Each structure stands twice: as C-alpha cells, then as structure tokens.
Amino acid sequence: MPTLSSASSKTSARRGRTAPELVFGDLWPFDPAPETADPKLKARYDLFIDGKFVAPKSGKYFDSINPANERKLARIALAGPSDVDAACRAARRAFEKVWGPMPGRERAKYLFRIARLLQDRAREFAVAETLDGGKPIKESRDFDVPMTAAHFFYHAGWADKLEYVAPGRQVAPLGVVAQVIPWNFPLLMLAWKIAPALAMGNCVVLKPAETTSITCLKLAEIFQDAGLPPGVVNFVTGAGETGAALMSHPIPAKIAFTGSTAVGKTILRALAGTDKRMTMELGGKAANIVFDDAPLDQAVEGIVNGIFFNQGHVCCAGSRLLVHEPVTEAVLARLKHRIRQLKVGDPLDKNTDIGAINSREQLKKIRTLVASGVREGATLYQPDGILPAKGFYFRPTLFSEVTMSHRIAREEIFGPVLSILTFRTVDEAIEKANNTAFGLSAGVWTDKGSRILKMSTELKAGVVWANTYNKFDPASPFGGYKESGFGREGGRQGLLDYVILKP
Amino acid sequence: MNAGQSASFRRLFDEIGPVDSVGIEERVAKYATRSIKKGAKLWGLYRAVSMLDLTTLEGKDTPGKIASLCQKALRPLDDPNVPSVAAVCVYPAMVRHAKKHVGGTAVKVASVAMAFPSGQTPLKTRLAEVKAAVAAGADEIDMVINRGAFLAGEFAEVRDEIAAVVEECGSAALKVILEVSELETYDNIRAASFLAMETIRAGDFIKTSTGKTSLNATLGNNQVMIEAIRDFYLDTGIAIGMKPAGGIRTAKQALQFLIAVKETLGDEWLTNKRYRFGASSLLNDLLRQIEKEKSGAYQAPYYFSDAAESY
Amino acid sequence: MNRLPITKTPKIYVGGAFIRSESARVFPIRDAAGNFLANIPQCSRKDLRNAVEAAAKAGPGWAKRTAYNRGQILYRLAEMLEARAGEMSGAILMGNGAATPSSPSGPRRRRRGSLGASQEVAAAVDRLIYYAGWADKYEQVLGNVNPVAAPYFNFTVTEPMGVVGVLAPEDSPLLALVSLLAPVIVSGNTVVALASGSQPYPAIVFGEMLATSDLPGGVVNLLTGFRQELLPTFATHAHVRAIVAVANPAERKALALGAAESVKRTRLLKTEEPFDWAAEAAQGLYAIRDTLESKTTWHPIGA
Structure with a gap:
C-alpha cells in the first residue's frame, strides 16, 4: 500500500530513480486582478470629538502612507493633551446626559444601524483598510470588514439584556473608557473594543495606531450617518504620546489596550495605584x-x-x-x-x-x-x-x-x-x-x-x-493567559470587562 | 466483515491518514476567491474545452444524437483557436456510432461500462460489457467501483474487480468512478482513491461520479482525490489522472477546478492527458465565456449550437 | 507544685509540613495583659519563595482533582473547623496582641467589628460550606457554549490561574483569611497566604486544621511575618500569577507595579473602605471568577 510517508523520497531513492517532483511553473500565471472600488479617502483627516471632525489644537498633522508603495495616502491630525482632554470631557458629557440614561433597547438600535451602514459600504472600507494597512484585499473584504460588522450586530443584541451578563448580580456601565488599538486589524480591533463598551452603556475615547487611522475616521462618518449622539465615541489620532495622554487622563474609568507586551507593561506600571480598570490583550x-x-x-x-x-x-x-x-x-x-x-x-x-x-x-x-x-x-x-x-x-x-x-x-x-x-x-x-x-x-x-x-x-x-486555526467570532471570547494579557473580548465573558457589578 | 477484512480496512485508513471535512471545504473555498482575468482566463477556458469528456448518457440516445455530439466535440466553435474536446463519452451501444465520426481524430471515444451506473449485475456480465465496448472501438472505459463491497470493507473484492477490468481494457485507458456521493465521507473517498490507484496503470484516471446521483463533482471531493493522486505520485512516481464529472455546468466552476489542479498537482496535470471534465452543458458556457472575453460583450445562450436554453 | 504546661510552638504551614522560618527569626505575641504567649515565625523572602515552589508543585494535581472532590475537601475542612471551634475561638482571643512593626511594643486591645470570636469561627465555617458548594457549579454558570457562525463546536471553560498570593487584612484574622482563600482554592488554584500581622495566631491554628482536612499539602501555604518585608516579593514573584489582597493605597500601588512586570492579575480590596467580612456580600461567585482564566476551544463539526 502506498503511503504518504515522510520517507517517500527515500523510498524512491531506494528504487534507484530520482524522486518524483511536482512542477509548479509558469504554465498558467494569473493576470493582475486589481480591486478597483473607490475607497473615498479624504486628503486630510481631523479628530472626531463630540460628533464633529475638528482640527487638532496644535494644528499639527502627520502623514499616513500606503505600505504597499510608500505613497502618501492622507494627512492625519496629531492629537495633543488638550485634544485628548476635550475628547474625554465630551465622552463624559455624553455618558451622563445621553448614553448612560438611554434605555438599552435604544442603544441596541444604534449599534445595529452602525453594522448595517458598514455593510452598505463594505467594499469601500475594505479597499481603504488594504491601502492603509497593507493587508490583502481578499482578507479585508472577506474577513476584517464583515467580522467588524458582525461584532456590532452581536453586541447590539446585548445592549438591552444587561441582566443576563452576570448571573446573580446587577451590572452598571463603567462610564468613559479609553481604548488604544494596534495596526494589524484597525477596523476589527476597533469593533472588538467599541461594540461591547457601547452595548454595556459606556462612552468611548479611542486612539487607533498611527499607521492605520484612516478606516477608524471613516467609521466616524458612519457614526454621523447613524445619528450616534455626539461624544458617545471619540477618536484621537497620534502616536505614543497621544496614547499616554489618554491613558493617564483622569476621566476614563477603564483602559483597554491591545498591543505588544512591552507597551502593555509600561501602561500597567504607569497606572499602578490608580483605580482604573484594565484589560490587556498583548503578544x-x-x-x-x-x-x-x-x-x-x-x-x-x-x-x-x-x-x-x-x-x-x-x-x-x-x-x-x-x-x-x-x-x-x-x-x-x-x-x-x-x-x-x-x-x-x-x-x-x-x-x-x-x-x-x-x-x-x-x-x-x-x-x-x-x-x-x-x-x-x-x-x-x-x-x-x-x-x-x-x-x-x-x-x-x-x-x-x-x-x-x-x-x-x-x-x-x-x-x-x-x-x-x-x-x-x-x-x-x-x-x-x-x-x-x-x-x-x-x-x-x-x-x-x-x-x-x-x-x-x-x-x-x-x-x-x-483541528483548525485563527478562527474568530463575536460570540467567542478571545484573550490570553500569563503575559499575553488579561480580560476577554467577545462573547458573554467579554461583556464583564465593561461593567461594574453593583453591590 | 471477517478479521482479515477488518484488519485491512483499518490498515488502509491508518496508512493514508484522515481528512477533516471542514478543513477541506475551507481550503477549496479559497480557490473560489481566485480572480482569473484576461489572458489567464482565456487560457483556462480553452484548456477546459480541451479537457472535456463531452457526455451523453441517456436512455433516449440515438445514433443521430451521437452524430451531433461528435460534431460539436470536433469543432465546438467556428474558431480555430478553440480546440476540440478530449473525448465523447457514451453508452457501450453507442461506441461504434461515435467511432464513425471521431475515429482517426484527436477526439477519443469513451464508454461507460460495468453496468453503469449501479454496477449491480454479475461480474461476468459486466466484464463482457467492457470487452464489447473495447471491441467496438472505445479508447477509454469509465467503470464504477463496487461501492457495496467497499463499504463492507471487502477491499480485495473491489481491487480484484478493477484488476479484471484493467485486464479487459487492453490498451484502452481506464477511468475508475468512485461514486463519491455513495461513499459519503472524504475519508472514504480518499481510501477508495488509493484502492483504485494501486490497481490501475499510469495514464488511467480516477473519477468522482456517474452523474446519476444527487451529489456529483464538488471542489471538495475533487480536492481529496487530487491530493490522493499527488501523494500516490510522490510515493510511487505513477501519475494518475483525475476526472470530476457531473454538476460542473459553468465556466466559472471549471476554472475553479483548474486552479485546484494548478495549486495542488502543478503544471503537469493541466493537460487532458491527466485531467478531464465529465460534462455536457459546460461546453456551451465555456464557449460563451470565450466569446465574451474576445468580444467584450456578454453572449446570448442561443448563439451556440445544441444550447439547452432557447429563451 | 503546679505542673508547667507544654506550649505549642507556632509554625508556618508550607507544602503540607509545619516548619520554622528559614531565617530562624520570630516575633512574640502577647495576651491582652501584655504577657508573653508565643514566638511567631517571621518569614523571609526565601520562605515566600519556598512556599511558592510548594504551591506550584501542588498546583497541577489539585487542579486535576474533580470538582466534586475539591468540594468534598472544603466540606471536610469546614467540619474540622467546626469540630475545633473552641480551640479556634481561643486562638482568636489569645492572639489578639502581636508585636508588629506598626505597634512594635506589643499588645493591641482592639477586637475587630462587633463579631465575637466564636461568631467569627461560625461565620468562617459557613463561608467554607458556601464555597464548597460552588465547587461543581461555578463552571456551569461562568462557562458557555458559543454559537459561532461556522461549522465549529466552540466552548468556553474556566481554568485556575496557578499560584495565587493572598494578603490577609489585620482584622478578622480567621474569617477574612478564609473568605479570601476559599474562592481561590475551590477552582484549583493554590495559595501562598500571609496571615494578619497583628493577629497571626489563628492562621497558625488554621494550618493545623488544613493538615487534617484531606487538603493536599502545598495547596494552601500559610506564612506569618511582616507585610512590609514580604509584600514586594509577593508583588514581583513572576510565578505568582495573581494577587488577592486587602491593602492600603501605597501597598496597592506597590503590588500593581510589581504585578505589571509579569502581567499578574490583581484583586485588591481597600483597607480604607470598611468591609464587613461576616456579610453575605463578602462572598460570591465573582470572587471565584477573579482567579479564573477563560479558555475557549474550537473544533470543527464534520464527518
């Protein structure tokens, strides 16, 4: 019986002939098949604070390039401490006046609407994601964008079911949460962070990675179209200093970070002794x-x-x-x-x-x-x-x-x-x-x-x-043991990281 | 199942290893995302035409129908770039009629045999049928394995039957139909592929289906079979051909099957010596897409001869 | 002539054995009148290290016990405590006056809360019974099967974190310790605990009850000594995967800073916020969850 043994080449050699080889040559090369949908990029992206696009107080911008050809895609606002402060204040106002008091069933509909509007513009977002981050269009089209929408859909359904989040206990939102995400899945990481936070009744200030801010700010356009109340989600763009300003700002009750273990530890040290809640999704x-x-x-x-x-x-x-x-x-x-x-x-x-x-x-x-x-x-x-x-x-x-x-x-x-x-x-x-x-x-x-x-x-x-690998789903909790971080994102477990248990 | 059968059953499955059905389907889903454009598309369409076993297997087949089929097989389109198909595939009784039209050309005559499609007649009868088809001029014989024996673990019987047909074929090529829908699992399909391959000769084929059951060729069972062919080849140096049959109706599907071949078996299987499509309506869709690629305009189905669609 | 009674030498309980501090240091405890009672081991960083080794060694076996068995052992522990309630009450009363760095000269007369010693023992027994009952149930409440949008069976289960450091508060020397320990070990974690600095004696006696309760050696390791000396090591020992502590602001910061280095989980209660250890609210499912990880497994559904 022929087997698929590791020793196939040896067997053949024993039989005194050269090992059979498969030929993967150029008989049938693929022609270029470029995706041509318009990503509808703007030349300049401002901060998204209190429901509006606003210029940074410093007037400073930085370039975002396409890693596939090193060409400039857009200029991105550099948020300084006063911009971060404005974003945190806007989030707190929204939490106290609008989002916190809003019944869960209403919050749910905003999340649902965001998901639908993203589906409408799926291809445009996929192209933008690929241009900004370098990932294959196949993945942004078939994975990142649909999975992002799926996260908003999944969490929309939780927004009016908070009594089922923690059996035996009543839960309440934390208030304002600060979130910092990496460049590898700009839209998806954003959804992992924002969707559960909003569903549980929190308001958000989020900083995307400096190399991949564009789809985040495009999503802000969708938030506007969806009529999401101003201040519920705010985006501050920039690099490490912007992130540090956000993490150390007194308003956010919670810090959610996804990134390297080294940076995660820096954040943990910086916040030692504060009462801020944290989740860390690290390396x-x-x-x-x-x-x-x-x-x-x-x-x-x-x-x-x-x-x-x-x-x-x-x-x-x-x-x-x-x-x-x-x-x-x-x-x-x-x-x-x-x-x-x-x-x-x-x-x-x-x-x-x-x-x-x-x-x-x-x-x-x-x-x-x-x-x-x-x-x-x-x-x-x-x-x-x-x-x-x-x-x-x-x-x-x-x-x-x-x-x-x-x-x-x-x-x-x-x-x-x-x-x-x-x-x-x-x-x-x-x-x-x-x-x-x-x-x-x-x-x-x-x-x-x-x-x-x-x-x-x-x-x-x-x-x-x-018997599988790299599968993800909004219903499936994700997060690490040991120095890969703590807290979970997705599923019922992920919700517990965005609430306090009432006494 | 006696002890010997049981042991050989387990040994075969252990040696060839399992197949995870969800994993296979995820693999082949990636072929469907390949985007074949322009020159690559045209090449693929021409190549698919050349790999066709243009088939008619109906009770109502007549010499007239066969004549028309053969005409189409020889010259699918009034375009010198479009090749003739690989073969016409007919019932044994139609072999001599087909041979009249395509004999001496590049188009082969393939005949189903062995009490197609069920295989449920005495072996002697089935072998006589093979003998008759070969005598009538069949260049290729498409036989179906004894699924009952396979599922009962009587591998020796399955193998012996195939060996007997090989014997009767003489110089005719043999295509062994596994009838994948009746084997049900990918594990069984992989095992049956090996059983067949170790009995047939280089240049013979394994084939998915008769086309007479509910489920025929899919990218999934094609993948399991071409991986088996790859493994068998790398181990023994014997190159077996592959023929998905039934259910492939569109050019788009055919290109996906060819991408699977390209990425699994490589360039040497992208030829009708080693890869065939068992189909009938596929041909017109291939021609329609070829015309579209060349002219840039989408084509009406009735532009092409023998089209099923007249609307 | 009166017979001179034999007094028990207080020892720490590490790896199932009663030992002295490797540093050979002690500090005295005195009764309310200031009379000498006994010398308590003043554990060192090395004692803590050894205790972590013992806890780590015991961990896999303890976690592999069936939930039913862990529950049975906690029930048994409650029985031991109930059966020796008198002795434990005495220990609580007797130990109420240790020399600590904060009150180096000795006796402190304060009794915590309004709870008498025997009530504290009773509450501790009840707490053990409460958590024993959770042993084979918390998973059913905290775990999930997740309906993913693909042909996969996907489920989330909880798992213990490993070695957990417990820093008990000064007051309620038995009840607080039990309340902090029990939800940690019920799920299969192992513990290195530092007893109340001012009232360490109940923990010493509790160790003797642990030893007779079928709890495998090393699952709970009880140290005595000075918090300032040991806290930095609790914070930074990388093999300690979580810290459960009642701590003041400076201690919480030190613990969080140390924890950052190995991304250690912390459950930090505040000394400055009054906490009623006897209350129903002092126990619960989410105290168990605080030292659990969630693990999600995917498997295809096919044939």
Missing part, C-alpha cells in the same frame, strides 16, 4: 501542534492560516509549529508545496495571499529576527518569486530545525515567519508549548478526540484551536 508566541494521526493537508492549511494570515501580523499567530517527529518530513514537504502557491505582492490584487508589511520599522524587525534565526543555525526556506520594488514586503518563511532556545522560538516576530520544532511525546509537546511567558492561543491537530480534550486542558492559552 503571543503560539504553539501549533501537529500529531502523526492528524489530517495532514488540513493541518498544513491550518499552519498556513496560522502564520501567513495578515502577513503574520497577528498576536495569536501560530508562530511555533511543533511537529510529531514521525511526520516531520511529510508536513514540511507539504508545507513547502503549499507556500509556493502563496502570492506575495500588491495587496489590492484579489489573488494576493500575502500583502505588504505594515511599516518600514516592522519590516526591519522581521529582518533582524530572521537574520538571528540564520545566525543561530536554523534552516531557512523561502519560495522564489519577485517582490515589488517599492513598498514593504517579506516572503513567507519557514525555519526548520529550530529549538526552544533559539530567539525565533521565543520572541514574537509578528511577521510571516514560522519556526518549526519537533516533539516525540504528548508530554513533550505540552511542555514545549507552555514553555513561554505568553499564553494567548494554541493549536492542536490530531484525529483522536480524547487527546484533543487533554491537550486543550493542558495548554496554557486563552484560545485553543483544535
């Missing part, structure tokens, strides 16, 4: 564990989804592949075939699988860590292919023969780089998977049901994907 170095009895092709697909989705700019990326030794070669061979099919290039091309790295800085960081992998003796594999001359691109990269002491097995790379390690036993897999200060997510691939439940129990991670 990860997830193990994706493949056992010998796994459905291998689906596992390979899951590995690809796990590390190459959104150029690997995913905090829960399956960046450490742990493969059961008997199938290591089989998995690696399939993985190499598979990543040769991934198209790297113009994010606006509908066939692009891996788009642009979000920024020059991030590209530099990825290159540095990849160089360390090579230096430390791991084996690198990258498929051929021509990358665009302008813009920030990085090939899908596999590192095999990685051990737990390699830097690329310990540090979050946040790029399309997979480190492949092996294991022999279940216990060893668990040990290696948990041998990290992170604990955001994990994957496990096996055909054996009881082993899945065992692994799921033992893996110290907030999300465990069994």
Whole structure:
C-alpha cells in the first residue's frame, strides 16, 4: 500500500530513480486582478470629538502612507493633551446626559444601524483598510470588514439584556473608557473594543495606531450617518504620546489596550495605584501542534492560516509549529508545496495571499529576527518569486530545525515567519508549548478526540484551536493567559470587562 | 466483515491518514476567491474545452444524437483557436456510432461500462460489457467501483474487480468512478482513491461520479482525490489522472477546478492527458465565456449550437 | 507544685509540613495583659519563595482533582473547623496582641467589628460550606457554549490561574483569611497566604486544621511575618500569577507595579473602605471568577 510517508523520497531513492517532483511553473500565471472600488479617502483627516471632525489644537498633522508603495495616502491630525482632554470631557458629557440614561433597547438600535451602514459600504472600507494597512484585499473584504460588522450586530443584541451578563448580580456601565488599538486589524480591533463598551452603556475615547487611522475616521462618518449622539465615541489620532495622554487622563474609568507586551507593561506600571480598570490583550508566541494521526493537508492549511494570515501580523499567530517527529518530513514537504502557491505582492490584487508589511520599522524587525534565526543555525526556506520594488514586503518563511532556545522560538516576530520544532511525546509537546511567558492561543491537530480534550486542558492559552486555526467570532471570547494579557473580548465573558457589578 | 477484512480496512485508513471535512471545504473555498482575468482566463477556458469528456448518457440516445455530439466535440466553435474536446463519452451501444465520426481524430471515444451506473449485475456480465465496448472501438472505459463491497470493507473484492477490468481494457485507458456521493465521507473517498490507484496503470484516471446521483463533482471531493493522486505520485512516481464529472455546468466552476489542479498537482496535470471534465452543458458556457472575453460583450445562450436554453 | 504546661510552638504551614522560618527569626505575641504567649515565625523572602515552589508543585494535581472532590475537601475542612471551634475561638482571643512593626511594643486591645470570636469561627465555617458548594457549579454558570457562525463546536471553560498570593487584612484574622482563600482554592488554584500581622495566631491554628482536612499539602501555604518585608516579593514573584489582597493605597500601588512586570492579575480590596467580612456580600461567585482564566476551544463539526 502506498503511503504518504515522510520517507517517500527515500523510498524512491531506494528504487534507484530520482524522486518524483511536482512542477509548479509558469504554465498558467494569473493576470493582475486589481480591486478597483473607490475607497473615498479624504486628503486630510481631523479628530472626531463630540460628533464633529475638528482640527487638532496644535494644528499639527502627520502623514499616513500606503505600505504597499510608500505613497502618501492622507494627512492625519496629531492629537495633543488638550485634544485628548476635550475628547474625554465630551465622552463624559455624553455618558451622563445621553448614553448612560438611554434605555438599552435604544442603544441596541444604534449599534445595529452602525453594522448595517458598514455593510452598505463594505467594499469601500475594505479597499481603504488594504491601502492603509497593507493587508490583502481578499482578507479585508472577506474577513476584517464583515467580522467588524458582525461584532456590532452581536453586541447590539446585548445592549438591552444587561441582566443576563452576570448571573446573580446587577451590572452598571463603567462610564468613559479609553481604548488604544494596534495596526494589524484597525477596523476589527476597533469593533472588538467599541461594540461591547457601547452595548454595556459606556462612552468611548479611542486612539487607533498611527499607521492605520484612516478606516477608524471613516467609521466616524458612519457614526454621523447613524445619528450616534455626539461624544458617545471619540477618536484621537497620534502616536505614543497621544496614547499616554489618554491613558493617564483622569476621566476614563477603564483602559483597554491591545498591543505588544512591552507597551502593555509600561501602561500597567504607569497606572499602578490608580483605580482604573484594565484589560490587556498583548503578544503571543503560539504553539501549533501537529500529531502523526492528524489530517495532514488540513493541518498544513491550518499552519498556513496560522502564520501567513495578515502577513503574520497577528498576536495569536501560530508562530511555533511543533511537529510529531514521525511526520516531520511529510508536513514540511507539504508545507513547502503549499507556500509556493502563496502570492506575495500588491495587496489590492484579489489573488494576493500575502500583502505588504505594515511599516518600514516592522519590516526591519522581521529582518533582524530572521537574520538571528540564520545566525543561530536554523534552516531557512523561502519560495522564489519577485517582490515589488517599492513598498514593504517579506516572503513567507519557514525555519526548520529550530529549538526552544533559539530567539525565533521565543520572541514574537509578528511577521510571516514560522519556526518549526519537533516533539516525540504528548508530554513533550505540552511542555514545549507552555514553555513561554505568553499564553494567548494554541493549536492542536490530531484525529483522536480524547487527546484533543487533554491537550486543550493542558495548554496554557486563552484560545485553543483544535483541528483548525485563527478562527474568530463575536460570540467567542478571545484573550490570553500569563503575559499575553488579561480580560476577554467577545462573547458573554467579554461583556464583564465593561461593567461594574453593583453591590 | 471477517478479521482479515477488518484488519485491512483499518490498515488502509491508518496508512493514508484522515481528512477533516471542514478543513477541506475551507481550503477549496479559497480557490473560489481566485480572480482569473484576461489572458489567464482565456487560457483556462480553452484548456477546459480541451479537457472535456463531452457526455451523453441517456436512455433516449440515438445514433443521430451521437452524430451531433461528435460534431460539436470536433469543432465546438467556428474558431480555430478553440480546440476540440478530449473525448465523447457514451453508452457501450453507442461506441461504434461515435467511432464513425471521431475515429482517426484527436477526439477519443469513451464508454461507460460495468453496468453503469449501479454496477449491480454479475461480474461476468459486466466484464463482457467492457470487452464489447473495447471491441467496438472505445479508447477509454469509465467503470464504477463496487461501492457495496467497499463499504463492507471487502477491499480485495473491489481491487480484484478493477484488476479484471484493467485486464479487459487492453490498451484502452481506464477511468475508475468512485461514486463519491455513495461513499459519503472524504475519508472514504480518499481510501477508495488509493484502492483504485494501486490497481490501475499510469495514464488511467480516477473519477468522482456517474452523474446519476444527487451529489456529483464538488471542489471538495475533487480536492481529496487530487491530493490522493499527488501523494500516490510522490510515493510511487505513477501519475494518475483525475476526472470530476457531473454538476460542473459553468465556466466559472471549471476554472475553479483548474486552479485546484494548478495549486495542488502543478503544471503537469493541466493537460487532458491527466485531467478531464465529465460534462455536457459546460461546453456551451465555456464557449460563451470565450466569446465574451474576445468580444467584450456578454453572449446570448442561443448563439451556440445544441444550447439547452432557447429563451 | 503546679505542673508547667507544654506550649505549642507556632509554625508556618508550607507544602503540607509545619516548619520554622528559614531565617530562624520570630516575633512574640502577647495576651491582652501584655504577657508573653508565643514566638511567631517571621518569614523571609526565601520562605515566600519556598512556599511558592510548594504551591506550584501542588498546583497541577489539585487542579486535576474533580470538582466534586475539591468540594468534598472544603466540606471536610469546614467540619474540622467546626469540630475545633473552641480551640479556634481561643486562638482568636489569645492572639489578639502581636508585636508588629506598626505597634512594635506589643499588645493591641482592639477586637475587630462587633463579631465575637466564636461568631467569627461560625461565620468562617459557613463561608467554607458556601464555597464548597460552588465547587461543581461555578463552571456551569461562568462557562458557555458559543454559537459561532461556522461549522465549529466552540466552548468556553474556566481554568485556575496557578499560584495565587493572598494578603490577609489585620482584622478578622480567621474569617477574612478564609473568605479570601476559599474562592481561590475551590477552582484549583493554590495559595501562598500571609496571615494578619497583628493577629497571626489563628492562621497558625488554621494550618493545623488544613493538615487534617484531606487538603493536599502545598495547596494552601500559610506564612506569618511582616507585610512590609514580604509584600514586594509577593508583588514581583513572576510565578505568582495573581494577587488577592486587602491593602492600603501605597501597598496597592506597590503590588500593581510589581504585578505589571509579569502581567499578574490583581484583586485588591481597600483597607480604607470598611468591609464587613461576616456579610453575605463578602462572598460570591465573582470572587471565584477573579482567579479564573477563560479558555475557549474550537473544533470543527464534520464527518
């Protein structure tokens, strides 16, 4: 019986002929298939405070560029402390006068309306998201934008059901919440933050990442169209200083942050001794564990989804592949075939699988860590292919023969780089998977049901994907163990982070 | 199932590994998001025409119908760039009629056999049918496996039957129909693919369906089968062909199947020596899309001969 | 001639054993009249480290016990406490006067609240019974099956965080300690607790009850000593995954600063806000939740 063994090439060699190879050549190349919908960008984006677009008091703006070609997209307002203060005050007014007293059933309808209006303009937003952040149009179109709408829909339904949020207790909103989000999923992270906050009756001041502010401010247009009362959501744009001003402002009762563990710790230190509530969604170095009895092709697909989705700019990326030794070669061979099919290039091309790295800085960081992998003796594999001359691109990269002491097995790379390690036993897999200060997510691939439940129990991670990877849903709580942060986003669990329990 | 059968059943499934159905469907959904434009689209459409087994398998088939089918197969469109199809696929009784029209051309005559579609007659009868079809000039035989034996774990019986047909085929190519809808699971489809492949010869095919059941070729079962072909090839060096049949009616679908081939098996399977479509109405949609690509204008269905749509 | 009674040497309870501080330091407790009663171990950072090791070692086994079994053990603990209520009342009364850095010269006569010693013991027993009952139920209230929009079975369960540091307040030396401990261990966490600095003796006696309650060694580790000395280590020890404490503003800031370094979870009650440990409101499901993680698992539904 022919088997799909790891030893296929050896078997063939034994039979005295060269190993059969598949030919992935240029017989049928795809022609460019650019998405042409108009993103309807403005040349300049102001702050969104108290329901209006306002210029920053300093008059300062910064450029937002398209990482795919380094061309300027728009100028973005730089919010200073007085702008942040105005936003916080507007939020407090809205909370005290409008949003707090408003019945939940009315709040629900605003959230519903926001979701509908976003669906109406879905393609426009997808193109804007891709231009601003570099992610493939396929993903912004099929994932980011619809999932953003889904979060607003899901939470709309909670707004008038607060008595079911915490069984046995009455809950109340916190007031004003300050939220800071990263650049990897600008719209989606915004929805994860804003939708539960608003549903529970809070008002929001949010700062998007400085490289990806545009879709946030486009969403403000939708808030206006939806008639969302002024001040309920306010957007202040800028970099770290703007974020710091927002975090330290006395009005917000809660800080919700998604970003790197290093910045998360800085925030935690800065807010030590205050009564501000916090949720932190930080970094990860997830193990994706493949056992010998796994459905291998689906596992390979899951590995690809796990590390190459959104150029690997995913905090829960399956960046450490742990493969059961008997199938290591089989998995690696399939993985190499598979990543040769991934198209790297113009994010606006509908066939692009891996788009642009979000920024020059991030590209530099990825290159540095990849160089360390090579230096430390791991084996690198990258498929051929021509990358665009302008813009920030990085090939899908596999590192095999990685051990737990390699830097690329310990540090979050946040790029399309997979480190492949092996294991022999279940216990060893668990040990290696948990041998990290992170604990955001994990994957496990096996055909054996009881082993899945065992692994799921033992893996110290907030999300465990069994025989799948990188799946998200508004009903599914997301968040980490250990230094990957605390608090959950999504599901009933996520709501508890936006309320106080009444005494 | 006796102990030996049980052991071989388990051994086969263990050796080839499982398939996760949700994962497979997510994989193939990505083919549907590929956007094939301009030159690439035209190439794909021409290539799909060349891979067609233009089929008629009806009780009401007559020599006249076969003549018309063959004419269309040889010259689908009044355009020298449009190739002839790969084969016409007919019942054994129609083989000699088809042969009259396409004999000596590039278009092959394929015949279903083995008590198509159920396979429920004595083996002797079925083999006689194969013999007759080959004698009448069939270049290719499409047989259907014994699903009852497969589902009962009687793998040896399944294999022996295929081997007997191989014997009868002589130089005719064999296409082994798994009848995927009756196998139900992707695991079964993968297992049956291996059972067939280890018995047939390089250049023979495995095929999804008879087209006579509710569910026929899908991107999902196509994917499971081409992955099996890939694995078998990488292990043995024996290249088996693939034929999805039934249910592929639009050019868009056909292109998605071809993208699956391109990304799973590579360039060497993008030829009618190794990949076929079993279809009938697909041809006119391919032609319609070819004309659209060339002229830029959407085409009315009745511009094309033998169109089912007359409105 | 009167017989000289044998007094019990107070020891800390770590890893299921009664030991002295590795530092060999003690501080005296005195009765209300100022008479010497006993020397209490003055634990060091190393004692705390050792206790965390013991708690970490006990953790996986404790978490793997069935919820039913953890409940049974908490019920058993309540039985032990009830059966030795007299002894514990005596300990509460007797220990009411330790030398602490805040009152280095000795006896303090203040009794907390209006609760008498025997009432405090009774309330502590009831609290254990309350949390014992939650052992096999909190999951049913806090967990979910989530209806995701794809062919996946998706469920959220809770899991213990691991080693939890507990800093008990000065008052209600038994009831507050039990109220802070019980919701932490019921879910499978293990604890390193620092007893009331001014009234440590009830915790010493409680350790003896833990030892006879079927609670595996190391699940609860009880230290005595000075808060100022140990608090920074509680805050910064990276293996301590959560802190549950009653603390003043400066202590809360120190705990939060230390916790930041390892993204430790904190449940910080305020010393400056009066808290009635005997009240119904001093117990609840959400105290259990404060030392739980939520884990969400996805699996495809296919054939």
